[in-house]
Amino acid sequence: xxxxxxxxxxxxxxxxxxxxxxxxxxxxxxxxxxxxxxxxxxxxxxxxxxxxxxxxxxxxxxxxxxxxxxxxxxxxxxxxxxxxxxxxxxxxxxxxxxxxxxxxxxxxxxxxxxxxxxxxxxxxxxxxxxxxxxxxxxxxxxxxxxxxxxxxxxxxxxxxxxxxxxxxxxxxxxxxxxxxxxxxxxxxxxxxxxxxxxxxxxxxxxxxxxxxxxxxxxxxxxxxxxxxxxxxxxxxxxxxxxxxxxxxxxxxxxxxxxxxxxxxxxxxxxxxxxxxxxxxxxxxxxxxxxxxxxxxxxxxxxxxxxxxxxxxxxxxxxxxxxxxxxxxxxxxxxxxxxxxxxxxxxxxxxxxxxxxxxxxxxxxxxxxxxxxxxxxxxxxxxxxxxxxxxxxxxxxxx
Amino acid sequence: xxxxxxxxxxxxxxxxxxxxxxxxxxxxxxxxxxxxxxxxxxxxxxxxxxxxxxxxxxxxxxxxxxxxxxxxxxxxxxxxxxxxxxxxxxxxxxxxxxxxxxxxxxxxxxxxxxxxxxxxxxxxxxxxxxxxxxxxxxxxxxxxxxxxxxxxxxxxxxxxxxxxxxxxxxxxxxxxxxxxxxxxxxxxxxxxxxxxxxxxxxxxxxxxxxxxxxxxxxxxxxxxxxxxxxxxxxxxxxxxxxxxxxxxxxxxxxxxxxxxxxxxxxxxxxxxxxxxxxxxxxxxxxxxxxxxxxxxxxxxxxxxxxxxxxxxxxxxxxxxxxxxxxxxxxxxxxxxxxxxxxxxxxxxxxxxxxxxxxxxxxxxxxxxxxxxxxxxxxxxxxxxxxxxxxxxxxxxxxxxxxxxxxxxxxxxxxxxxxxxxxxxxxxxxxxxxxxxxxxxxxxxxxxxxxxxxxxxxxxxxxxxxxxxxxxxxxxxxxxxxxxxxxxxxxxxxxxxxxxxxxxxxx
Numbered sequence: 001x002x003x004x005x006x007x008x009x010x011x012x013x014x015x016x017x018x019x020x021x022x023x024x025x026x027x028x029x030x031x032x033x034x035x036x037x038x039x040x041x042x043x044x045x046x047x048x049x050x051x052x053x054x055x056x057x058x059x060x061x062x063x064x065x066x067x068x069x070x071x072x073x074x075x076x077x078x079x080x081x082x083x084x085x086x087x088x089x090x091x092x093x094x095x096x097x098x099x100x101x102x103x104x105x106x107x108x109x110x111x112x113x114x115x116x117x118x119x120x121x122x123x124x125x126x127x128x129x130x131x132x133x134x135x136x137x138x139x140x141x142x143x144x145x146x147x148x149x150x151x152x153x154x155x156x157x158x159x160x161x162x163x164x165x166x167x168x169x170x171x172x173x174x175x176x177x178x179x180x181x182x183x184x185x186x187x188x189x190x191x192x193x194x195x196x197x198x199x200x201x202x203x204x205x206x207x208x209x210x211x212x213x214x215x216x217x218x219x220x221x222x223x224x225x226x227x228x229x230x231x232x233x234x235x236x237x238x239x240x241x242x243x244x245x246x247x248x249x250x251x252x253x254x255x256x257x258x259x260x261x262x263x264x265x266x267x268x269x270x271x272x273x274x275x276x277x278x279x280x281x282x283x284x285x286x287x288x289x290x291x292x293x294x295x296x297x298x299x300x301x302x303x304x305x306x307x308x309x310x311x312x313x314x315x316x317x318x319x320x321x322x323x324x325x326x327x328x329x330x331x332x333x334x335x336x337x338x339x340x341x342x343x344x345x346x347x348x349x350x351x352x353x354x355x356x357x358x359x360x361x362x363x364x365x366x367x368x369x370x371x372x373x374x375x376x377x378x379x380x381x382x383x384x385x386x387x388x389x390x391x392x393x394x395x396x397x398x
Numbered sequence: 399x400x401x402x403x404x405x406x407x408x409x410x411x412x413x414x415x416x417x418x419x420x421x422x423x424x425x426x427x428x429x430x431x432x433x434x435x436x437x438x439x440x441x442x443x444x445x446x447x448x449x450x451x452x453x454x455x456x457x458x459x460x461x462x463x464x465x466x467x468x469x470x471x472x473x474x475x476x477x478x479x480x481x482x483x484x485x486x487x488x489x490x491x492x493x494x495x496x497x498x499x500x501x502x503x504x505x506x507x508x509x510x511x512x513x514x515x516x517x518x519x520x521x522x523x524x525x526x527x528x529x530x531x532x533x534x535x536x537x538x539x540x541x542x543x544x545x546x547x548x549x550x551x552x553x554x555x556x557x558x559x560x561x562x563x564x565x566x567x568x569x570x571x572x573x574x575x576x577x578x579x580x581x582x583x584x585x586x587x588x589x590x591x592x593x594x595x596x597x598x599x600x601x602x603x604x605x606x607x608x609x610x611x612x613x614x615x616x617x618x619x620x621x622x623x624x625x626x627x628x629x630x631x632x633x634x635x636x637x638x639x640x641x642x643x644x645x646x647x648x649x650x651x652x653x654x655x656x657x658x659x660x661x662x663x664x665x666x667x668x669x670x671x672x673x674x675x676x677x678x679x680x681x682x683x684x685x686x687x688x689x690x691x692x693x694x695x696x697x698x699x700x701x702x703x704x705x706x707x708x709x710x711x712x713x714x715x716x717x718x719x720x721x722x723x724x725x726x727x728x729x730x731x732x733x734x735x736x737x738x739x740x741x742x743x744x745x746x747x748x749x750x751x752x753x754x755x756x757x758x759x760x761x762x763x764x765x766x767x768x769x770x771x772x773x774x775x776x777x778x779x780x781x782x783x784x785x786x787x788x789x790x791x792x793x794x795x796x797x798x799x800x801x802x803x804x805x806x807x808x809x810x811x812x813x814x815x816x817x818x819x820x821x822x823x824x825x826x827x828x829x830x831x832x833x834x835x836x837x838x839x840x841x842x843x844x845x846x847x848x849x850x851x852x853x854x855x856x857x858x859x860x861x862x863x864x865x866x867x868x869x870x871x872x873x874x875x876x877x878x879x880x881x882x883x884x885x886x887x888x889x890x891x892x893x894x895x896x897x898x899x900x901x902x903x904x
Contacts, residue, residue, distance in 0.1 A: 246770060
């Protein structure tokens with residue numbers, strides 16, 4: 001129907017548009033998170049625990065209470081330790097979140113973050129376990145660059161396949177994940193090419209101390225300088241998308257490939273670049289984890305590491321925006337740390353249950369963010385019936 | 399009309415947040431009448447009819463049916479009162495057959511079972527009665543838009559509609575289909591049904607309507623008899639000022655040849671030849687119109703000329719340069735501007751701001767960017783200038799393109815193409831879906847660009863547009879140019895050529 005009663009120029013419509021684009025952007029993730037925690041609380045209640053006590057214990061486990069000035073003495077030290085763990089985990093989540101988000105902005109779904117993470121990890125591992133005697137800043141820098149490049153290469157393969165033969169990136173990145181996971185496992189298994197000096201342990205050597213990222217806070221293990229790298233990556237992401245012609249092209253292709261093509265933009269080139277850059281972020285995540293606190297890798301690490309899949313959740317909840325990704329990564333890191341066995345008092349809530357609760361809340365958050373269109377649909381339907389043309393008002397720039 | 403009118407609206411007012419969509423509108427419909435509701439986009443036509451159909455409730459005012467005040471609470475009520483509406487976007491279920499769609503919510507049954515044979519028979523009966531050719535057993539997804547519309551009309555008739563509201567029914571139809579629709583409307587009228595015909599196209603309204611009610615900005619401006627009404631008069635009522643329908647233009651002064659097409663063949667997605675060896679040229683300072691029914695190779699021709707599709711044979715020269723296998727970007731850089739057929743699919747990135755959209759072709763160059771570094775402020779500055787120059791309303795540089803009305807979106811596209819100072823401008827359907835005021839703007843601008851020495855190729859399905867703008871007219875039929883005509887040619891002659899009636903050498 002062509003009713004369009006609200007003339008776009010009218011000030012009230014503009015204010016509404018501004019409101020829904022700016023505030024609506026925060027509203028949906030907030031609503032999704034709140035709903036997820038409410039339902040999680042119900043489940044806690046059903047298991048015979050007090051949800052408020054449980055959530056309080058989980059919150060204290062995240063170390064976020066460190067920011068409260070009234071927490072002092074031993075509690076403060078404990079909180080500091082917990083917060084360090086949360087931030088250590090947040091670091092790769094920011095980066096894998098960016099990996100997913102960047103591809104999203106080009107209209108692509110990169111599920112291959114995990115593979116790109118591992119390939120980046122091995123790139124950094126190779127440099128970190130070689131080049132002994134290289135001065136520390138240089139060694140770190142080289143290892144990070146190797147990780148970024150390796151990740152970009154892995155993402156770029158999927159990009160190249162998409163750009164040349166149109167192979168769907170979801171399929172190719174999933175397959176590349178398994179190649180990376182099994183390939184990595186092979187490299188460090190007993191008798192594998194990168195197995196370390198301990199003959200009976202399926203584990204790589206650790207990187208030389210000169211390739212380690214600098215510790216910045218605490219000691220068990222300490223928060224490392226990778227946090228700054230992740231924060232810097234957020235800035236790079238924002239600038240790349242909004243202040244460069246590359247970002248302009250990526251966004252144009254993501255929003256409307258046909259219009260981009262008409263504008264003289266090569267859609268294929270951007271598919272390739274977006275997945276390569278996406279892979280670079282994931283590869284950086286792997287490198288930062290390695291050089292920050294892991295040191296090396298065992299075969300047992302491969303099946304348990306799902307950091308890049310959580311990264312998809314981070315990108316979804318963060319709505320592919322730098323600031324959103326920061327907070328979403330913090331939320332998911334805190335949730336994981338707060339419910340981990342080490343942090344939670346079994347008296348309050350069984351840690352096994354708590355870990356499940358964390359997974360459940362994560363899933364619910366994703367579900368509700370994914371159901372956003374339902375929420376918006378209901379919103380528009382309300383306006384439509386109540387009298388008013390539903391106006392599609394997509395979010396403003398980044 | 400001694401009796402009370404069949405349908406009578408008194409002082410209908412409908413307020414939407416921030417907008418008064420209907421402001422004390424009076425309207426009446428006599429039995430057996432075709433009453434057109436004319437107005438620009440956003441004048442409140444659809445709102446008014448949605449009120450009659452029970453989709454909206456008026457804030458004030460009264461609806462009388464056969465003289466009795468009624469309250470139409472929902473479409474269900476409307477249907478029960480014998481009011482049917484065919485929306486612009488069809489409400490059919492693609493995977494179901496025509497007959498199934500028509501009887502939906504009113505299925506004939508035999509015992510506990512659906513009587514599909516009975517439904518099909520009833521549909522056939524209605525369809526022959528009013529000359530509504532449909533195949534009841536065909537799946538909706540596989541039939542033409544025209545047939546889908548007939549199915550919608552049948553659905554309304556099946557439910558016993560005495561009053562039929564058609565919302566911009568010709569917007570989606572080819573000229574032939576529109577002709578068929580008018581025949582159907584007349585047969586319905588002969589049967590004593592009453593029709594409300596919503597439109598913003600003056601031709602159609604003059605052709606079909608017994609009476610015409612003009613709305614402007616939510617108010618009823620006037621109701622005039624169809625007989626004796628003129629396009630100029632109606633346009634003035636619609637827009638509220640004098641509108642120049644016939645484009646004023648001095649004779650063309652063609653200069654050097656800028657666009658040369660030699661024996662061009664282009665294949666479509668299915669790898670069939672859509673353009674079959676055509677040759678023509680366009681000179682500086684002239685508008686060459688390509689007339690033709692949709693689907694005769696226009697899209698493929700435009701794509702080939704603008705580097706979006708590689709021709710399978712022949713040559714294209716732009717100002718002497720061979721652009722036969724040039725990319726879209728090279729074509730742009732060689733001075734081929736392109737107002738695309740569909741502004742929402744191709745012409746604009748709707749989720750981009752106007753500033754970003756206006757930079758779509760030039761963002762790689764200074765001053766928009768340097769060494770890959772974009773200067774958003776400069777995009778905004780330029781946009782501010784262009785929006786003013788091209789009188790784009792309802793948006794600032796930071797507004798999303800999606801938030802503009804169709805006419806203003808088109809102005810943004812025109813602004814972008816024209817401001818790049820192209821030597822050749824390819825305008826495909828440049829006024830599709832626009833209202834009179836915006837059409838006037840685009841037409842005037844095209845003539846102005848012609849007079850500045852650009853070579854303009856106009857591709858349009860609207861004969862009016864071709865006839866009023868072109869200095870030479872080529873007719874494209876099944877991928878071939880079947881005739882070249884001077885601007886004075888009659889509509890009939892062109893119409894015949896467009897449907898393959900004659901085959902004059904180009």
